[in-house]
Amino acid sequence: MQLTQTLLLTILAATCGIVCHKHGKTKKFEVEYEWTFINFTWESETDYQNAVNTKTYIPENNLISGFKFYKDAFYFALPRLCKGTPVTVAYFSTKNTTPKTGPLLIPFPDWKTNDVNNPSCDNLVNVQSLEIDVNGVMWVVDGTRQAPSKCPPKLVLYDLNNKGKTIHTYIFPNDVCLHNGGFLNDIVIDDSDGTFAYIPDTSFIDPGLVAYSRAKNRAWKLRDASMFPEIKAAGFVVNGDVINPLYPIDGIALSPKVSSGSRRVYYSSLTGVRLYSISTKLLKNETVFSGDGWRRNVKYVGTKRAQSDGMIMDNVGVLYYGLLPLDAIEKWNTNEPLKKAEVVYQNYKTMIWPDSFCFDNSGNVYVLADEIYKLILSKCVFNSSQNYVKYRIFKSFTGTQSYLYTAK
Ligand SMILES: *[C@@H]1O[C@H](CO)[C@@H](O)[C@H](O)[C@H]1NC(C)=O
Ligand SMILES: *[C@@H]1O[C@H](CO)[C@@H](O)[C@H](O)[C@H]1NC(C)=O
Ligand SMILES: *[C@@H]1O[C@H](CO)[C@@H](O)[C@H](O)[C@H]1NC(C)=O
Numbered sequence: 001m002q003l004t005q006t007l008l009l010t011i012l013a014a015t016c017g018i019v020c021h022k023h024g025k026t027k028k029f030e031v032e033y034e035w036t037f038i039n040f041t042w043e044s045e046t047d048y049q050n051a052v053n054t055k056t057y058i059p060e061n062n063l064i065s066g067f068k069f070y071k072d073a074f075y076f077a078l079p080r081l082c083k084g085t086p087v088t089v090a091y092f093s094t095k096n097t098t099p100k101t102g103p104l105l106i107p108f109p110d111w112k113t114n115d116v117n118n119p120s121c122d123n124l125v126n127v128q129s130l131e132i133d134v135n136g137v138m139w140v141v142d143g144t145r146q147a148p149s150k151c152p153p154k155l156v157l158y159d160l161n162n163k164g165k166t167i168h169t170y171i172f173p174n175d176v177c178l179h180n181g182g183f184l185n186d187i188v189i190d191d192s193d194g195t196f197a198y199i200p201d202t203s204f205i206d207p208g209l210v211a212y213s214r215a216k217n218r219a220w221k222l223r224d225a226s227m228f229p230e231i232k233a234a235g236f237v238v239n240g241d242v243i244n245p246l247y248p249i250d251g252i253a254l255s256p257k258v259s260s261g262s263r264r265v266y267y268s269s270l271t272g273v274r275l276y277s278i279s280t281k282l283l284k285n286e287t288v289f290s291g292d293g294w295r296r297n298v299k300y301v302g303t304k305r306a307q308s309d310g311m312i313m314d315n316v317g318v319l320y321y322g323l324l325p326l327d328a329i330e331k332w333n334t335n336e337p338l339k340k341a342e343v344v345y346q347n348y349k350t351m352i353w354p355d356s357f358c359f360d361n362s363g364n365v366y367v368l369a370d371e372i373y374k375l376i377l378s379k380c381v382f383n384s385s386q387n388y389v390k391y392r393i394f395k396s397f398t399g400t401q402s403y404l405y406t407a408k
Contacts, residue, residue: 029329029345029367029394033100036389038062038078040087041104043111051086058084060386063375066129066186066310066356067368067393070136070160074358074366074393076105077127079144080116081372082380087114088127089140109164121151122169129356131187131197134404136161139197143177143184153177153184155197155212170212176219181205186310188254189404190263190280198265198283200227200249207248209267211283220286222278226298229271236307236325239352241377243307243324247271251311253319254280255334256403266301266319266334270309275301275338302338305330312357312365314400315407320365322354329354329367350392359402367394 037059042048051057061084066077072095078088090105107114113123126144133139138160143153157168177184185202189195195214201207207227212219229246236243247270255264262281268274277299288294304321308330311321317334327348332341345351356368371390400407 029347029351029396031350031392032366032395033074033103033393034389035064035102035391036387037102038064038391039102039104040090041106055084057086058082061085061375061380062087063370063372064368064391065370065372066127067366068130068132068138068358069360069366070132070138075108075130075132075138077129077140078105079128079372080126081375087111088124088142089114089130109158109166121154123151124156125149125151128184129186131189132160133189133191133195137167138164139187139189141184141187141199143172143182143199143201145177145179145182148180152179153182155199168214170217170219172210172219176210176221177201178203178206184210185250186252188252188265190254190284191404192257192263192280193284196280196284198252198254198280200252200267202248202250202270204246204248209249209252209265209278209283211286213284213286216286218286220289222283222289222294224295224298226274226276226300227267227269229269230274231271233269233272233307238324238373239327239348241373243271243373243377245271245376251309251321253311253313253321254403255313255317256315257406264299266311266313268304268308268311268321270307273304273307275304277301304338305341305343309354310356312359313403314359314365314398315403315405316400318398318400320357320367322351322367322369324353327351345394345396350389351394359398359400361401361405363397363399363401364395365398365400367396368392369394 061082064076065079073091073093075091087107089108092103127142128144130140138158140156153172155170159165159167183202184199187199197212199210208221208223210221227249250270252267262279264277266277306323306325308321313319319332328343328346331344354367354369369392
């Protein structure tokens with residue numbers, strides 16, 4: 001990153017506390033849940049001891065990267081970045097007397113399906129994100145294959161209103177998501193004019209935006225320069241660590257349903273500050289992408305204050321995203337120019353790497369801040385000094401719902 005940009009970010013970071021207060025815009029984001037180590041509801045003490053002894057479970061290697069809320073529970077994606085990660089999808093119910101510190105996660109749909117040693121490719125291999133539609137169907141993106149795997153990347157749909165029953169599985173062909181090197185990172189669901197999912201592929205080799213049609217049971221991929229990393233945005237600093245890898249398209253958000261016109265998918269590269277959008281009318285049409293003409297419909301929206309990971313839009317068109325080098329959350333009302341976006345929360349000690357967002361149905365937005373980058377940068381080399389809180393779920397009242405729900 002250029003020095004001027006680093007300086008600018010530092011100044012912004014230093015002043016926001018004051019600036020945000022001065023404008024009376026500081027929204028309260030409060031920690032709801034936090035973890036030092038992600039741990040599970042083991043079937044027995046023996047199972048737990050065995051998992052520890054055989055290094056099937058290495059506590060410090062387990063992390064959560066994506067989450068969504070449905071009814072009374074949070075559902076989590078736990079990518080297997082490192083060894084010793086026995087579970088890749090799990091949940092916990094907020095209704096129970098779960099402690100707010102270190103609630104144990106329950107493997108979803110069960111232990112067996114999470115077992116990577118089981119030879120069946122019906123198992124969940126490496127899940128980075130998930131989304132739950134308005135009917136309670138959870139769409140699980142099992143699509144990270146950074147090393148040779150005999151199981152191709154897939155999308156699995158579970159019915160949360162029917163005991164988590166599997167209702168559909170779709171295998172991504174290699175030309176949509178590389179079976180060795182694909183990195184399906186996030187997902188939004190569009191249930192207007194048929195049911196579609198849009199999924200960014202953060203692959204270093206073949207980045208792009210994947211569209212999946214439930215009716216056709218087919219997926220296709222858009223590749224565009226707007227989905228590449230921005231070299232100039234590399235080398236930003238998070239909590240003292242320099243982030244050098246060049247990550248392409250990463251966070252995406254879908255605008256809410258409107259009475260006229262089509263919805264838009266917003267996206268940005270992780271190593272990047274430029275925000276783009278594209279109409280879903282285009283994304284839904286598989287044949288458009290055989291030509292080149294569609295590229296003029298990729299809209300450059302503007303430049304964000306900083307690099308971000310996940311993002312989410314609510315049902316009145318307000319976009320929330322993290323500002324990674326600033327340990328902050330920004331919000332932008334998409335009905336206004338991007339330069340009016342405002343930092344709504346900042347905390348150098350706790351809001352480290354805001355990664356994923358979700359809404360409940362009581363008007364709250366949640367953000368998960370994790371230290372995913374530490375495991376990536378250290379290549380899973382850890383030591384006992386990691387005995388501190390690394391994962392936090394913050395909550396803030398917005399009075400809105402997610403983009404999936406029609407505004408009343
Ligand atoms: C994980 O949870 C089990 C109980 O289910 C407990 O015995 C164990 O100490 C916990 N381990 C860690 C690393 O938190
Ligand atoms: C899809 O795109 C093709 C090529 O641009 C166009 O001919 C066709 O009419 C489009 N289909 C729909 C349903 O918009
Ligand atoms: C453990 O990690 C800390 C913080 O990253 C580092 O300062 C320390 O040198 C490490 N210790 C060992 C034994 O690697």
